[in-house]
Amino acid sequence: MIATELSDVLFGTPEPVRATSNLGVLKEDAVNIIAHGHEPTLSEMIVAAAQDPELIQLAKEKGAEGINVVGMCCTGNEILMRHGVPIAGNFLQQELAIITGAVEAIIVDVQCIMPALADLSTCYHTEMISTSPKAKFPGATHIEFNEEDAFDIAKSIVRRAVENYPNRKPDRVTIPDDQTECIVGFSVEAIVEALGGTLDPLLDAIRSGAIRGIAGVVGCNNPKVRHDYGHLRLVEELIANDVLVVNTGCNAIACAKAGLMLPEAAEQAGDGLREVCEALGIPPVLHMGSCVDISRILVACAAIADALGVDISDLPVAGAAPEWMSEKAVSIGTYVVSSGIYTVLGTVPQVLGSPNVTELLTEGAEDVVGAAFAVEPDPEKAAGLMLERIDAKREALGL
Numbered sequence: 001m002i003a004t005e006l007s008d009v010l011f012g013t014p015e016p017v018r019a020t021s022n023l024g025v026l027k028e029d030a031v032n033i034i035a036h037g038h039e040p041t042l043s044e045m046i047v048a049a050a051q052d053p054e055l056i057q058l059a060k061e062k063g064a065e066g067i068n069v070v071g072m073c074c075t076g077n078e079i080l081m082r083h084g085v086p087i088a089g090n091f092l093q094q095e096l097a098i099i100t101g102a103v104e105a106i107i108v109d110v111q112c113i114m115p116a117l118a119d120l121s122t123c124y125h126t127e128m129i130s131t132s133p134k135a136k137f138p139g140a141t142h143i144e145f146n147e148e149d150a151f152d153i154a155k156s157i158v159r160r161a162v163e164n165y166p167n168r169k170p171d172r173v174t175i176p177d178d179q180t181e182c183i184v185g186f187s188v189e190a191i192v193e194a195l196g197g198t199l200d201p202l203l204d205a206i207r208s209g210a211i212r213g214i215a216g217v218v219g220c221n222n223p224k225v226r227h228d229y230g231h232l233r234l235v236e237e238l239i240a241n242d243v244l245v246v247n248t249g250c251n252a253i254a255c256a257k258a259g260l261m262l263p264e265a266a267e268q269a270g271d272g273l274r275e276v277c278e279a280l281g282i283p284p285v286l287h288m289g290s291c292v293d294i295s296r297i298l299v300a301c302a303a304i305a306d307a308l309g310v311d312i313s314d315l316p317v318a319g320a321a322p323e324w325m326s327e328k329a330v331s332i333g334t335y336v337v338s339s340g341i342y343t344v345l346g347t348v349p350q351v352l353g354s355p356n357v358t359e360l361l362t363e364g365a366e367d368v369v370g371a372a373f374a375v376e377p378d379p380e381k382a383a384g385l386m387l388e389r390i391d392a393k394r395e396a397l398g399l
Contacts, residue, residue, distance in 0.1 A: 001295035007040050007078070014081040014185035014289065016194070021256040023093065024179030025086035026102045029065040033161045034088060034097055035079060036072035037109035038290070042131055042145050043075040045154035046107060047083055055158050062165045067158065072097065073112050074249060074290035081185035081289055089257070090228075090250035091221040091325075098126050101172040105161035109145070110135045111328060112220070125167040129157055182256035183263070184287035186246070188300050194280055199307055201280070206304075206316065207399055210272035212242040213390030214304075216297040216336065217251050219321030219329050222347050228254040230322030230346045230379045235260060237383035239284040242270035243390065246300070249291035251322070260285040294332050298339050308397070313340030313370025316393040318386035322346035322379055333373070340370040342389045344382045348375050 008014075026032050033050065035043040049055065050067040059067050071079050071087040072094050079085040088097050091112055097103055098117070101124050106117065109132040118139030121128040130137050131145035131153075141160070145153050186194075195201045205211040215238050221227060231254040235245050239260075247255060255261055260268070266277035269284040277284050288296045297319075298312070305312045319336045321329055323346055330349070337343050351357045365372040376382040 001298070004289070004293050004295045008187070011040060011044055011082055013189050014187045015190050016183055017081065017084040017185045018181060018183050019080055019084040020086045020179045021089075021182050021253060022178045022180055023088055023097060023100060023176045025070050025088055026097070026100055026175045027065075027068045028102060028173060028175060030068035031059050031062075031064045031066070031162050031165045032103045033067065033069045033158065034072050034103055034106040035069060035075050036094060036106055037075045037113060038073070038111045038292070039109045039132070040075060040078040041147060041150065042107070042109050042154075043071070043079045045150045046158065047079050047085060048151060049154035049158040052155060052158070055155065055162055058159070059162045059165065062162055064162070064165050067162065072106075074292070075109070077249065077252060077290035077293075081287065086179075087253055087256065090253035092223065092227045095120055098124060100175045101169065102175050104164045104168070105129055105157070107131060107157060108135070108137070108140075112326060113137070124172070125164060125169065127160060127164055129160065131157075178257075180257050180259050182261040182287070183283055184252070184256065184261060186286040186288055188296050188303070191286065191300065194282055199303060203304065203307055205272070205276050209399070210242065210276050211244050212272070212387070213244075213316035213318065213394065214301075215243050215245050215317065215386055216294070216319045216341065217245055217247045217322065218249050218291065218294055218319070218332065219324035220250050220326050222323040222325040224347060225323045228257070231255065232258050232260075233379035234320055234322050234346075234383050235285060236268060237380055238386065239269040239273060241383070241387055242273040243387070244273060245285045246288050246297050247285060248289050248293045248297070252287045252289075255285045256287065261287055291328055291332060294336065298336070301339070301341065310397070311340060311370065314393060314397060316390040316397070316399070317341055318389045319343035320346070320382060320386060322382065337365060337371045337373060338369050342371045342374070342386075344374045344376055344385050346377055346379065346382060348377075349373075
């Protein structure tokens with residue numbers, strides 16, 4: 001929560017913006033730079049440096065039409081929601097982006113960086129540039145980033161990418177046509193503004209049953225699950241049953257690619273949710289940011305709980321991480337459950353060796369914090385568990 005709040009202070013609170021997603025955002029005639037990782041101080045400066053007239057002129061001198069910065073994973077979500085910078089994909093697409101043969105540089109900091117990226121980059125002209133003192137990769141070029149010289153360092157990184165453009169082999173460039181528009185950047189403030197400055201329309205829709213409940217769907221891609229399958233089937237099932245979905249991280253990117261973050265996606269929602277979305281002109285799936293921005297969802301839940309005079313654990317809400325895999329996801333999931341939100345995991349956590357820990361996480365925590373974990377790999381069954389929880393909370397509130 002502190003990281004999210006400070007990011008908004010430094011870089012601005014996100015507001016809804018239309019953008020594009022998937023590998024088709026790469027351009028054949030431009031210097032393609034991928035910002036990948038999790039630290040927004042780096043990606044913000046890369047976006048700024050790529051707009052420098054001197055570097056744009058250099059790109060043209062090297063034969064390119066310009067400089068095209070795209071995002072990957074969570075740092076991609078950061079610049080997507082604040083600047084509308086296109087996002088090339090989520091976790092399991094980082095290698096595929098390089099295989100297009102059209103990427104001059106992939107710039108990484110920490111977390112969710114596949115160890116094979118440096119070796120893969122050597123098969124193409126792509127330069128992998130690491131920037132964090134905490135994460136150096138064998139075979140990558142290391143240019144350490146610090147806040148004191150942020151813009152100058154970012155310019156030097158972008159310059160390397162521009163100067164690498166002539167090394168591209170045009171006959172090896174294959175960029176998929178796939179790209180989908182999306183509307184992103186629904187911070188809590190933006191949601192309240194969309195509701196006319198008050199939560200009352202949302203509360204009224206929940207009371208009436210037009211919105212059955214709210215689901216926070218988050219988390220990674222997992223190689224054990226067909227890419228995005230768990231994310232999309234779960235979300236599609238939820239919105240079809242009048243559950244408004246808010247999401248972050250790789251789930252958000254999966255939904256963006258599938259067109260679920262457009263107002264037109266309300267056609268896939270149940271009658272009640274569809275009417276609410278059409279009245280407000282919003283998608284049935286609201287993008288709230290990167291993985292760490294899960295706190296935005298909890299801030300929204302706290303505001304709703306305050307308005308109703310109940311605890312977060314009493315609300316008709318549920319959480320899910322259909323394809324989680326990283327240690328960050330463990331801390332995020334624990335944050336959500338300890339805040340009182342029942343959360344369904346799509347892959348099994350490494351705790352089954354201890355019956356006591358398993359019992360604590362799936363049952364005992366309910367008595368302490370008002371919520372617990374459940375594990376269900378089948379996304380349709382997971383949606384069923386979440387709907388049961390939402391309905392039980394509605395009944396307890398007399399809704």
